[in-house]
Amino acid sequence: MEITLIKRDKTRSDLKKDLGISPSTLAKMSKGEVVALTVILKICEYLKCPIQEVVEFVEENSTHG
Template sequence: MRKISYKRLWVQLIERDISRPTLKRDVNLSSGTMCKLNKGEDVSLSVLLRICDYLNCDIGDICEAVRED
């Protein structure tokens, strides 16, 4: 079984000195979506692509599928 990890997203934000509230505001993310990202839950592909556009990166730079044992 695999689950999604957004660890790479949080690293990107730290490296670029972007706060989570700034990401939420600039990408126009709902509070529910931010909660899902924080909990490592599934979010829509369109949301991930909007984040990629904002950070000018590839989807693999912000998330990955990790094995859940």
């Protein structure tokens, strides 16, 4: 998402101000934690980009016992 923000001349502060995204949600995004899909869709619409530019799917390693 950082690259997309730069391409669009936007910052995380813009997301907070223009979309009303909370600082805690932005912190979760920075840490790769779970964020609501509604927030992700808002960001995609705002940046006029596909979801792939905002999220990355990372499969968790799991052990089956």
